Amino acid sequence: MFIWLLWACGGVAKESVMDSGPALGSALFNFSVSNGVRQNSNLSDPLSGAVYGSLFHAEEVSATGPLDGAESAADVEVYGVDLTVDEVSVITWTSPAIPPRAYRFLGFFDVDGNGDTTRDPESGDPVTLPSVNEFTIVSDTEVAVTISFDLVYF
Amino acid sequence: MVMLLLACADKESAAPTPASPGVIDVRVEVPAAEEGYFDLVGPEYTIEPYTEVMYCSYITNTTGTDLIVPYVDGLQGEYGHHVVLLATDVEKPDGTTEDCSSATSMANLHAYVIADLELPAGAAVRIPGDVQFVMQSHYVNTTGTPILTRDVMRFTVVTESEVEQYAAPFAATSLGFELPPMETTDLSFDCEFPEDISMSLVGPHMHEWGTYFETLIGPTEDELETVLLVDPWRTEYRDDPPIQLFLENPKPVSAGSIVRTRCVWYNDTNEPITFPEEMCATFGYMVGTDQPMDCRIN
Numbered sequence: 001m002f003i004w005l006l007w008a009c010g011g012v013a014k015e016s017v018m019d020s021g022p023a024l025g026s027a028l029f030n031f032s033v034s035n036g037v038r039q040n041s042n043l044s045d046p047l048s049g050a051v052y053g054s055l056f057h058a059e060e061v062s063a064t065g066p067l068d069g070a071e072s073a074a075d076v077e078v079y080g081v082d083l084t085v086d087e088v089s090v091i092t093w094t095s096p097a098i099p100p101r102a103y104r105f106l107g108f109f110d111v112d113g114n115g116d117t118t119r120d121p122e123s124g125d126p127v128t129l130p131s132v133n134e135f136t137i138v139s140d141t142e143v144a145v146t147i148s149f150d151l152v153y154f
Numbered sequence: 155m156v157m158l159l160l161a162c163a164d165k166e167s168a169a170p171t172p173a174s175p176g177v178i179d180v181r182v183e184v185p186a187a188e189e190g191y192f193d194l195v196g197p198e199y200t201i202e203p204y205t206e207v208m209y210c211s212y213i214t215n216t217t218g219t220d221l222i223v224p225y226v227d228g229l230q231g232e233y234g235h236h237v238v239l240l241a242t243d244v245e246k247p248d249g250t251t252e253d254c255s256s257a258t259s260m261a262n263l264h265a266y267v268i269a270d271l272e273l274p275a276g277a278a279v280r281i282p283g284d285v286q287f288v289m290q291s292h293y294v295n296t297t298g299t300p301i302l303t304r305d306v307m308r309f310t311v312v313t314e315s316e317v318e319q320y321a322a323p324f325a326a327t328s329l330g331f332e333l334p335p336m337e338t339t340d341l342s343f344d345c346e347f348p349e350d351i352s353m354s355l356v357g358p359h360m361h362e363w364g365t366y367f368e369t370l371i372g373p374t375e376d377e378l379e380t381v382l383l384v385d386p387w388r389t390e391y392r393d394d395p396p397i398q399l400f401l402e403n404p405k406p407v408s409a410g411s412i413v414r415t416r417c418v419w420y421n422d423t424n425e426p427i428t429f430p431e432e433m434c435a436t437f438g439y440m441v442g443t444d445q446p447m448d449c450r451i452n
Contacts, residue, residue, distance in 0.1 A: 035385040063270070063394045123403075131394035150384075151396045154403075 023139035024097035027055075031081050031089040033109070033149045037126045038083075040152045044124020045111040047083040051076060051147075052115050053107015055095065058134050061104045065130055073098050076107060083109075088146055098137055105133040109149045121153040173302045180231025181304035192221060192309040194239070194289060197251045199303050201233075201295045208430065210254035210263070212246040213287040221281040222317055227308040228269025235292040235393055237305045241266050241285040254290060255430055263288055264448045265323045265437075269307060273439060274354050274401045276318030280444040320444035321354065326415050327435040330452040332428050333363065333421040341434055342416040345449030351440035352404035356382045357397040359435040362389045363427060366418035369436045373411050381405065382436070387418075404441050413449075 031051055037043065054072035061070070078093045106128050108121035121127050126149035135145045173179035177200065184195055196211050228237040243262040254260060267279045291305045326345040333339045358367040364387035372378035382398045384391065417434035421427050440447065 036383040039385070040383055041380055129394070129396050131390040132388060150388075151398065154398055154400055 022100050025100050025137040025139050025141045025143065026097050027095040027103070027135060027137060027143050027145050029076070029078075029093040029095070029105070029145050029147050030091070031078070031083065031109070031147050031149070032087060033083055033126050034151075037149055037152055042124060042152045042154055043111070043126070044122075045113070047109070047111060047126070049081060049109060049111045049113050050115050051078040051081050051093075051107055051109055052119055053105055053128065053147075055098070055103045055105055058102035058104045061106065061130050063130055065106060073103060076105070081109065094142070100137045100139045102134060102136045104130065105135075105145075105147050106130060107147070108153065123154055125153045127151055127153045176299065178297060178299050178301045180233060180301050182229045182231055182306045184304075184306060185229075185308060190311060192217070192223075192311050194287060194307040194309065196237070196289045196291060196305040196307075197249070199251060199291070201293050201301050201303060203295060203298045203300060206255070206292075206294045206431075207253055208255045208290055208292045210240070210252055210259070211289045211291075212242065212248065212250040213289060214248040215283060215285060215287055217283060219283045221283070221309060222278045222312050222314055223267055223281060223309045224273055224278040224312055224317075225310040226267050226269045227310075229306040229308060230291065230293075231301070231303055231305070233293050233295050233297070233301055234303070234305065235294055237269055237289065237291045237307060238265060239267050239269070239281070239307055240264060240288040240290050241281075242288045245286045260329075260450075263290070264446055265325055266446060267309075268323050268437065268439070271355060271357075271397070271439065272399070272401060273321050274319075274404060274441060276316075277321040277354070277441050278312060278317045279321050279323070319441050321439050321441045322443050322446045323437065324413075324440050324447035324449075325435055325437045326413050326449045326451075327433070328415070328417070328451045329429050331432075331434065332426050333419050333432060334426055335421055335424045338365070338418065338420050340416070340418045342414055343434075343451045344412050344414050345447075345451070347407050347409060347411045347413065347440075348447065349409045349443055349445070350407070351442045352400075352406050353381075354400050354404045354439045354441050355397055356400075356436060356438040357395050358382060358384055358387075358391065359395060359433050359437060360387055360417055360419070361392050361432045363419040363421055363432050364391075364417060365420050366416070368416040370414040370416070371405075371407060371411060373408055375412060378412065378414055407440075 109126040367384040369382040370378040
């Protein structure tokens with residue numbers, strides 16, 4: 001059982017794409033929030049802002065976040081995500097080409113707008129949970145993934 | 155740090171025998187004794203194919219002193235759902251291990267510390283030296299083969315002088331519900347906090363038929379405030395629940411305040427579902443007390 005670092009800044013090393021393994025693939029993200037986030041009284045600001053996060057190999061993410069030494073396969077910065085009305089964001093993000101395998105996304109929705117100064121969530125920012133947002137990259141394919149922020153950080 | 159080393163329920167666990175042929179070995183390796191830790195080692199227990207079970211192991215506390223614990227690492231093998239330390243009102247012979255899956259078998263057991271959950275800096279749980287340990291392990295063997303289990307709880311231990319404030323777990327649990335087949339059930343129940351505390355963590359517990367979970371807290375029914383809202387409930391939350399942390403700013407709660415738990419399920423089977431196949435509970439940590447709260451509604 002149980003959590004719970006909801007978000008932890010990962011390492012900065014990127015997936016090596018230089019070796020001759022199977023053909024690479026990519027992911028196309030858009031973003032959403034759960035009803036629990038949308039109705040949450042602890043939400044600090046309207047559901048609009050930047051998304052910051054990282055992709056990790058799925059097996060390197062535990063219930064408490066990335067394992068010690070886990071390296072991000074790609075870092076995510078997406079500006080202008082607006083979920084004040086839309087259930088799913090119009091804005092998308094496309095990953096670089098990465099090896100086919102299972103990944104998890106960990107990140108936060110910077111609705112209070114200070115992600116330029118701190119890349120950690122603050123009270124009132126929606127965050128991902130380590131147990132969700134897992135997807136599998138397939139060779140020569142762009143996999144569509146809707147990332148869900150399921151809890152408001154406190 | 156104090157020097158508290160290994161206490162074993164299973165004296166043979168240091169030199170484990172191989173699992174029998176045809177049995178999947180998911181036993182946790184017993185860690186080497188280390189200063190600053192107290193390891194509680196459960197028994198070896200075989201779980202039959204396609205079986206869900208909670209088993210409880212009664213382990214006499216031989217330390218003779220209170221344990222001051224800021225963190226517990228619960229170590230389980232594959233198919234493990236949770237391991238938790240309980241205390242009992244009714245002691246049993248050391249080494250007793252029995253199925254405790256039913257609601258009635260939990261009547262005399264109370265949580266003392268919850269594995270893998272953080273406390274605020276400087277906080278710790280006090281586990282009295284005169285209580286018998288009951289280590290409860292929950293496994294879901296989804297395979298067609300028996301699994302051999304053995305869990306370990308590794309307690310970080312400190313001295314009293316290192317503690318700034320004490321903490322204790324709370325749980326509000328409904329035991330008496332029944333979910334009719336092919337229907338949505340919406341259940342709410344209330345418990346009361348008996349003393350002034352602050353909450354550092356609130357978590358939900360339901361199983362795979364859950365669709366919605368909410369915890370509200372307030373001094374009166376008219377002043378209830380949502381502190382945890384999980385909508386939709388996901389199957390993954392059974393094992394990795396979305397915890398609301400208040401580590402930096404524990405939330406004050408006055409004595410007599412209500413904690414209301416609301417669970418919504420959809421039973422998509424043709425049979426009624428009851429505890430423990432499904433569950434409905436709010437759990438968490440309180441700071442400012444060393445007395446656990448265990449509220450059960452039948």
